Amino acid sequence: MSAAIKALKDQVIAAVEENKEELIELCCRLIQFPSENPPGDSGPISRYITEYLERFGIATDWHEAGPNMYNLISRIGNRESGKKLIYCGHTDVVPAGDLSKWEFAPFSGEVKDGWILGRGASDMKGGLAGLIFAATILQRLGIELPGQLILAIVPDEETGGALGVPWILERKLVEGDGCLIAEPSSPHNPTLGQKGSCWFQLTVKGKPAHGSLGPIAGKNAIMDAIRAIERIRTVWDYPVVIPDEVKELVKVSKEYMLGTEREPYQDVLERVSCNIGTIEGGTKANVVPDTCTVEVDCRLPFGVTRAEVMGYITSQLDELDIDYEIVPMGTQSHANYTSPDDPVCRAIVDNITYVTGEHAFGVQQWASSDARHFRAYDIPVLQYGPAYLPSIHNFNEKVLVEDVIRCAKVYVAAAIDFLYEQH
Secondary structure (H helix, E strand, O other): OOHHHHHHHHHHHHHHHHOHHHHHHHHHHHHOOOOEOOOOOOHHHHHHHHHHHHOOOOOEEEEEEEOOEEEEEEEEEOOOOOOEEEEEEEOOEOOOOOHHHOOOOOOOOOEEOOEEEOOOHHHHHHHHHHHHHHHHHHHHOOOOOOOEEEEEEEOOOOOOOOOOHHHHHHOOOOOOOEEEEOOOOEOOEOEEEEOEEEEEEEEEEOEOOEHHHOOOOOEOHHHHHHHHHHHHHHHHHOOOOOOHHHHHHHHHHHHHHOOOOOHHHHHHHHOOEEEEEEEEEOOOOOEOOOEEEEEEEEEEOOOOOHHHHHHHHHHHHHOOOOEEEEEEEEEEEOOEEOOOOOHHHHHHHHHHHHHHOOOOOOEEEOOOOOHHHHHHOOOOEEEOOOOOHHHOOOOOOEEEHHHHHHHHHHHHHHHHHHHHOOO
16 A cells, blocks of 8 residues: 555545544434335435535436435546446335334434434445445545546335346446445455345145035145145255355355354355245135245355256145245345455455454355345445344344444545555
């Protein structure tokens, strides 16, 4: 690292520290917008973000992907030459659910005992605030970036994201040499890879009859579905061979889980997980059900495809004397990753270490996110954001103030490293 780059990084990091109260206020304000999805309405929070960026001379383009679904794109730096770095975040949050189970108002956005409280604090308004704030710091200090920093703020991640990241990528509204998504992560371990997703709906058909004649009359679709579920769940034991190119990533990720609350989940990185999410069937207790529908979420490790998994599942069901149909639904993807040696990964990981003084390294996650869409367009991407992981999608969601500040410092420093590299 040259002395000039180090001086720039120290300058922007110091500016985050000096203005951290403004950063926390921004985070709290974002939480106060109840941008639950469903139903999905990003209008109010989008207007606030646009007005906030305008205070620092940053213009924002709005792109409406659907009713009340707005993608925001802002740019700073040199638009004529140099590299392009995308900082991406989503404005939507999962519904707060049963309000009686919250210890505080879910959209209060209050700060208490070092925590920022509210739905979306960890997923991902803490990270979103950091990205927005980082862009304003670079702008207000007049840093002459040799490339372009692009803010891509999307409205539709929590329900699958069709109107968010893939929508803007398909229309070439953003292009980049690297991308950071401020999704929640561990403090020193951004996620470089993720498992694939294979969701499907199973419909089992039977024959109705009077309930008083069960089980000798009719054909009970629910009972056949139970048999089917037992077979589907054996996909956990489907043989998987991890490809050589990702063995180190999987190994490091499993080691990272040791000694933490994640240790019991190590095996999930190398197996096909299977969750029976919903079951719906029958009409009344006294009618033999003629239909039962089951929704299933399988996550795929490296080394196995959706076709292989579905081939195995259908072969298992074909052995049963049942009438069934399988239809794909929801998220569909294969396991994907970005090399830890890619410049965008190095920029984030190196600057986590630079900001914290602690060793940082990337790991694999067992879930999936918008990262897969960027990789589909050959844009290297990783995820790093502030979070209290147990509270994500849970009641009493929160995030530490210090984590939001730390991530914002990493974001500004990493933008300097990435955009100035080889300039």
